[in-house]
Amino acid sequence: MDNNLNTSKFKRFFKSKNTVTALCAILIVVVLVVGYTWRVNSATKPVSIPVAKVTIQPKTEITADMITVIKVPKEALKGNYIDNTSSVIGKYSNVNTVIPAGSLFYKEAVTTKEDLPDSSLYDVPEGETLFYLTVNMLTSYTNSILPGNYIDIYISTKENGKALVGKLLKDVKILAVKTSDGKNVFENSDETRVPYVIIFSLPEEQHLLLRKINAINNYSVYSGNSGFSRIDIIPVPTTANFEGSDEQITSNVTSQYLQDYILNMAATVPEDVPIVDNNSSINNNTQIVE
Numbered sequence: 001m002d003n004n005l006n007t008s009k010f011k012r013f014f015k016s017k018n019t020v021t022a023l024c025a026i027l028i029v030v031v032l033v034v035g036y037t038w039r040v041n042s043a044t045k046p047v048s049i050p051v052a053k054v055t056i057q058p059k060t061e062i063t064a065d066m067i068t069v070i071k072v073p074k075e076a077l078k079g080n081y082i083d084n085t086s087s088v089i090g091k092y093s094n095v096n097t098v099i100p101a102g103s104l105f106y107k108e109a110v111t112t113k114e115d116l117p118d119s120s121l122y123d124v125p126e127g128e129t130l131f132y133l134t135v136n137m138l139t140s141y142t143n144s145i146l147p148g149n150y151i152d153i154y155i156s157t158k159e160n161g162k163a164l165v166g167k168l169l170k171d172v173k174i175l176a177v178k179t180s181d182g183k184n185v186f187e188n189s190d191e192t193r194v195p196y197v198i199i200f201s202l203p204e205e206q207h208l209l210l211r212k213i214n215a216i217n218n219y220s221v222y223s224g225n226s227g228f229s230r231i232d233i234i235p236v237p238t239t240a241n242f243e244g245s246d247e248q249i250t251s252n253v254t255s256q257y258l259q260d261y262i263l264n265m266a267a268t269v270p271e272d273v274p275i276v277d278n279n280s281s282i283n284n285n286t287q288i289v290e
Contacts (some may be wrong), residue, residue, distance in 0.1 A: 001214050004261045046071035049104060050085045056099040061115060065103075080107045092116055114187065123175050125248075128201035130175075131210055133233060140177070140195045141237060146186060149174050150249070151200075155213065155258060158229040168258045169206060171238065172251040175199045198235060202251055209259060212266035228265065 053068040082088055082105040089109040093099050099109055115123060126170060137143065145151060153169040177185040180196040202210070211229055213231045220228035251261050 001150065004197050043134075045074065047074050047077075047083070049077065049081070049083060050088055050098045052101050052103050054102045056093045057096055058093055058097050060093045061113070062088055062093065062105075065090055077104070080103070081105065082107060082110070114184070124201045126252075128203055129207040130199060130201050131207055132197045132199055133210075133235060135195050135235065137194060139235065140198065142220065143177075143185065143195055145174055145177060145195070145198055145235060145237055147174050149178050150238045151198075152254075153210075153236050154236055155236040155262075156234060157231040160167050160262070166258050167254045168209065168250050169202070170198050170254050171249055172202065173249065175201060206251060206253060209262055210255075210267060212262050212268075216262070216265050231262070260267070 014070065030217060048069050048071055050067050050069055053066055056062060056066055062084075067088060069085065074155045084125060086104045088110065092113055094109055094111045095116065116122070135145070151172050152167055153172055154166060155168050156163070156165045158164060176199040177195050178197050178199065179193050183193060185193045185195050201207075210233060213233060216228055217230050221228060
């Protein structure tokens with residue numbers, strides 16, 4: 001009997017509107033207190049964030065020794081920052097962006113090497129010089145010459161009424177392929193891009209050979225000198241495979257005859273020769289110089 005009476009009182013207690021209202025109010029207060037406490041703890045709890053250990057200049061590769069990790073309250077962090085070291089190492093500081101010592105790494109301040117303007121400049125081996133060779137869909141083998149691939153360079157001209165064709169250089173590594181407005185042809189893009197130049201680097205003597213070919217062609221056109229035939233530079237993809245090789249592959253001249261042919265039509269001005277007046281006229285006895 002007593003148990004039934006207690007049960008009845010308990011039921012009446014929870015059926016009371018005042019009781020339900022009071023319990024709901026208490027529950028709401030508990031939820032607010034717990035939620036507020038959780039948010040305060042989350043905001044004030046320190047988190048580990050990578051920051052610049054030293055000042056990093058524009059277009060600089062970010063290495064592990066340039067980074068340190070600090071702990072700061074998450075509430076103090078603002079902006080589109082990077083929250084882990086692995087996402088920073090190996091990236092580059094963006095163009096016209098200096099990352100001060102102690103600064104967070106913001107996503108807009110770092111980029112990949114490939115996305116840097118003229119990223120090919122960073123792959124030039126020491127002692128070599130860049131050369132830009134104009135191409136089109138035909139001479140690029142319908143876009144089959146890719147960055148990282150190797151080509152051989154042939155030349156074609158006319159000598160003593162006969163066609164002269166031969167391989168001048170071998171194993172030339174392509175650094176970049178760009179459109180006429182400087183975009184990388186093979187970067188991720190929905191647009192179709194037509195190659196305009198292929199970019200590679202050469203040791204200075206080989207670089208000067210190709211520069212002299214350009215000078216010969218220009219001299220032949222502007223001077224009207226019929227003694228100079230146009231020399232075409234022809235890139236040809238090589239079948240050699242250097243993938244995975246630790247050996248440093250360098251280009252080299254394959255034909256002494258072709259090299260002498262070019263050198264006989266052009267002279268190189270030593271670096272200590274005074275600069276001549278650019279307004280002086282060209283005559284038929286003038287040598288082509290770099």
